[in-house]
Amino acid sequence: MTKQIFQDYLRAVLVGFLVVSPSVFADSRAVIKPAEATFAGGCFWCMELPFDALPGVIGTTSGYIGGHTENPTYKEVSNGKTGHLEAVQVTYDPAKISYEKLLEVFWHNVDPFDKEGQFCDKGDQYKAAIFYQDEKEKQLAEASKVVVKTKFPGEAIAASIKSAEKFYPAEEYHQDYYLKNPKRYEFYRFTCGRDHRLDKIWGD
Template structure:
């Protein structure tokens, strides 16, 4: 099994697109990239920890590759918005692909380069690609949120859903 960590705005909205794929063992909401140990949701949301909301994915590379995960990631975010995603604003919602090794770094950087050159976006792709840091699981009520709170999840994901439908239509990386 391998790990991947992606930050793309509200972690509630980042779970389902990965959780529903074959080869995914688990998707955990949490926090990474900051300076405070064991941060809480309220601390991260208030911008007091340097962390971003993220998802940690455990996957079987024999079934789904890191490259495929990166493709799914791009299609869930606005890679031209460095200061949040959709209605979620601030540094705790910044888009980042975290890598665990040189191969993941190479795949992420090449994918970002291809996306920039695709012409799909007129603005610069600003998603960061950074080394993975300690990942702190979020509180239990945040885990599998789309399953436990489908109505609230749907409301929170509406802007993202509309953006994805508008930008990606039938595009594929």
């Protein structure tokens, strides 16, 4: 092959590559859209931190879900008047962290046996629950509950699995409370006995 023919060949290959490459590059640059998962585990202040610490989690939002009134306030929910549960909505990148991992973190941050609420907070508004978005999430949530039942064969699992309803973000002062008010957060978490109970159930 002469030098000229070789150069013509390379030029043809390059032109063909440039024609095809946009779609190839578009596919390689395809971005998986962020997903959302919603969990109730008692006080939403204490449920943000475990998820925020996970690689692949974009952020968490404290809020209310599962009730019968629109735009509930913290006072209404905490008084048990609206039927809502305190919950966190986790926004995450499915390419970096799986829904199964989020389920695992949920279970290890709740008392799955508490029928009255969570830790020092009692009432329906503080009960533990997984809110699934579709059939796949429902199946994964149910499978994760079976794993917990297997680990604790003599215990009844009180945490429930429910279809996700409209989620209402809580008032701004509740968002990232553990960052805005670290001392108050730590005091509340300690006096509520959350970590002591979690260690007793799940270990360190």
